[in-house]
Amino acid sequence: MVKETLDAPYSHYLLDAELSQKVDHRTTEEMDIDGFTLMEIAGSSAAKKILQHNKQLQHNVFLCGKGNNAGDALVVARYLLQHDARVTLVFISGTDDLSKDTQKNLKLLRAFDKKDRITIYEKWSGFSAPNNYNFIIDGMLGTGLTSDLRGDYAKAVGWANQQQHPVLAMDIPTGLHPDSGEKMGKAIEAVRTFSFGGRKQGFYLNDGPAVTGTIDYCDLPFPNAYKEDCKTFALDTDWVSLPSYTPGKHKYDSGVLHIVAGSEGLTGAAIMAARSAWAEGLGAIIIICPRGLLSVFEHNLPSVIKKPVGKKEDYYFKESHAEQVQDILQEKESSMLLGPGLGRNTDTISFVEQLLTTTTTDTIIDADGLWCLSQLEEWPKTDQANWILTPHPGELQKLIKDEIGEGHQRLNTVRKLCQENNTTILSKGMPGIIGTPSRKCYLTNYNTNYFARAGSGDVLAGKVSAFSALGLAADESCAAALLNGQQKLSSLQKDTNKIPEPTDFI
Ligand SMILES: NC(=O)C1=CN([C@@H]2O[C@H](COP(=O)(O)OP(=O)(O)OC[C@H]3O[C@@H](n4cnc5c(N)ncnc54)[C@H](OP(=O)(O)O)[C@@H]3O)[C@@H](O)[C@H]2O)[C@@H](O)CC1
Numbered sequence: 149m150v151k152e153t154l155d156a157p158y159s160h161y162l163l164d165a166e167l168s169q170k171v172d173h174r175t176t177e178e179m180d181i182d183g184f185t186l187m188e189i190a191g192s193s194a195a196k197k198i199l200q201h202n203k204q205l206q207h208n209v210f211l212c213g214k215g216n217n218a219g220d221a222l223v224v225a226r227y228l229l230q231h232d233a234r235v236t237l238v239f240i241s242g243t244d245d246l247s248k249d250t251q252k253n254l255k256l257l258r259a260f261d262k263k264d265r266i267t268i269y270e271k272w273s274g275f276s277a278p279n280n281y282n283f284i285i286d287g288m289l290g291t292g293l294t295s296d297l298r299g300d301y302a303k304a305v306g307w308a309n310q311q312q313h314p315v316l317a318m319d320i321p322t323g324l325h326p327d328s329g330e331k332m333g334k335a336i337e338a339v340r341t342f343s344f345g346g347r348k349q350g351f352y353l354n355d356g357p358a359v360t361g362t363i364d365y366c367d368l369p370f371p372n373a374y375k376e377d378c379k380t381f382a383l384d385t386d387w388v389s390l391p392s393y394t395p396g397k398h399k400y401d402s403g404v405l406h407i408v409a410g411s412e413g414l415t416g417a418a419i420m421a422a423r424s425a426w427a428e429g430l431g432a433i434i435i436i437c438p439r440g441l442l443s444v445f446e447h448n449l450p451s452v453i454k455k456p457v458g459k460k461e462d463y464y465f466k467e468s469h470a471e472q473v474q475d476i477l478q479e480k481e482s483s484m485l486l487g488p489g490l491g492r493n494t495d496t497i498s499f500v501e502q503l504l505t506t507t508t509t510d511t512i513i514d515a516d517g518l519w520c521l522s523q524l525e526e527w528p529k530t531d532q533a534n535w536i537l538t539p540h541p542g543e544l545q546k547l548i549k550d551e552i553g554e555g556h557q558r559l560n561t562v563r564k565l566c567q568e569n570n571t572t573i574l575s576k577g578m579p580g581i582i583g584t585p586s587r588k589c590y591l592t593n594y595n596t597n598y599f600a601r602a603g604s605g606d607v608l609a610g611k612v613s614a615f616s617a618l619g620l621a622a623d624e625s626c627a628a629a630l631l632n633g634q635q636k637l638s639s640l641q642k643d644t645n646k647i648p649e650p651t652d653f654i
């Protein structure tokens with residue numbers, strides 16, 4: 149069994165529409181808490197957060213649908229009225245057909261105002277925006293979205309996105325699919341989304357990051373046990389601890405990493421990965437390379453031990469080297485990074501196959517290692533083998549020999565591949581996805597495109613390998629490696645205007 153140690157807090161569980169509705173339903177049915185109460189908690193906590201950040205609210209425009217999402221917005225409107233603001237409510241599909249709790253909230257809202265500070269439009273056509281207002285509150289559609297935006301909803305979304313005024317979304321930006329993160333025709337572009345009772349998976353996938361803005365999690369009294377079916381989580385430095393450096397007694401008891409890498413003209417990747425791993429304080433890194441390349445590594449990596457295999461005239465790995473490499477691996481307990489710059493010779497494919505068939509060392513497979521794997525009919529993986537694959541989207545596509553699609557489809561592909569092969573995958577891209585054998589997936593919550601420069605993948609593979617060599621479980625090694633880069637990126641962005649380079653992440 150591959151050990152999994154990541155344990156996300158409930159606030160970072162990512163719900164899809166079905167699970168959101170199930171949790172809501174069970175809470176009302178089994179806990180006897182009615183929907184009106186949940187709506188009150190949701191709306192009031194959003195209102196408090198809005199008021200905390202904005203002391204001078206004069207007038208706000210509320211775009212409302214007819215479901216419970218509109219009810220949340222009406223609760224916010226009531227709290228803002230209590231703070232002397234004016235509210236303009238626009239009911240995109242009228243007020244005849246409002247959900248029960250939304251209807252109640254409209255009645256309550258009207259009863260709260262003594263000074264004519266509420267303006268109501270019963271349909272979209274005829275709506276005219278007030279001259280001065282602070283925010284547009286999006287309470288049109290939430291998790292009840294079922295298809296591409298229909299009728300006036302699309303027009304209202306188009307209008308809101310063209311205004312200079314910031315849009316605050318209730319639960320989810322209208323039009324964003326809660327599961328896939330795809331725009332259903334159009335979607336509200338929010339600066340802030342108040343997410344009720346659980347972050348939605350769609351915030352992190354496809355169009356989600358571009359339209360969700362800052363996510364404000366508003367807790368609801370849902371029993372945590374109702375969320376146990378959840379298999380998708382947001383990675384965050386709030387809860388993933390990054391390993392801190394502790395010096396060992398001896399070089400061989402403080403993390404040993406073997407890097408099996410290199411072919412003629414392709415030594416740079418291994419050098420980057422080795423430098424990246426070394427920066428995490430490992431006791432020893434041992435590069436195993438074809439003997440013909442020894443001088444390149446001697447020249448560039450003075451702190452690294454080199455163990456060349458084969459003959460002086462070997463410039464790439466051959467099947468005949470596998471046994472020698474295996475013997476070296478057995479000398480020390482270690483992790484192995486297999487792949488950087490291996491090249492694509494037919495004999496190297498056989499070498500990779502042979503090595504993977506026999507080794508039991510925890511193995512990180514990157515770059516050409518993945519390419520070699522993709523050329524094999526079957527993966528030479530024993531049940532005990534603990535592999536971490538780190539493919540970019542092109543490599544993932546080669547591995548499954550099929551199209552992978554973007555975001556949500558990639559998530560489903562990774563989940564399936566991890567379970568079927570009892571392996572961990574760090575799928576690079578936007579978002580970064582860590583998949584585990586137990587079908588759990590962890591998504592990055594930052595802009596990974598800053599890492600899309602040649603060399604960042606080598607640095608990342610070096611970090612994953614270093615953390616594995618330091619004894620972290622596979623899922624945790626991947627999480628720590630991704631967030632290590634994110635932390636370096638944010639301090640760089642705070643301190644300078646420098647365009648980030650892969651070496652900045654070492
Ligand atoms: N879950 C929770 O725990 C809690 C949930 N809460 C809140 O409730 C929200 C979920 O509410 P909900 O289920 O009433 O759905 P919601 O999104 O308001 O819309 C449904 C309406 O939309 C319509 N419609 C659908 N697709 C459409 C389209 N493409 N274009 C146009 N119309 C479309 C559909 O119309 P129909 O198809 O039925 O004609 C239906 O009338 C949730 O996001 C959160 O904000 C909180 O109050 C407290 C706790």
Ligand SMILES: Nc1ncnc2c1ncn2[C@@H]1O[C@H](COP(=O)(O)OP(=O)(O)O)[C@@H](O)[C@H]1O
Pocket residue numbers: 515540576577578580592596597599600601602603604605606607608629630631632633634
């Ligand atoms: N710290 C990080 N957080 C998130 N994604 C990362 C990080 N570091 C690297 N990546 C991902 O790795 C990709 C680069 O890997 P890859 O394309 O294999 O590059 P190369 O092989 O040229 O080094 C980036 O586009 C990004 O998706």
Ligand SMILES: [K+]
Pocket residue numbers: 217286287288289290317318319320321322
């Ligand atoms: K909404």
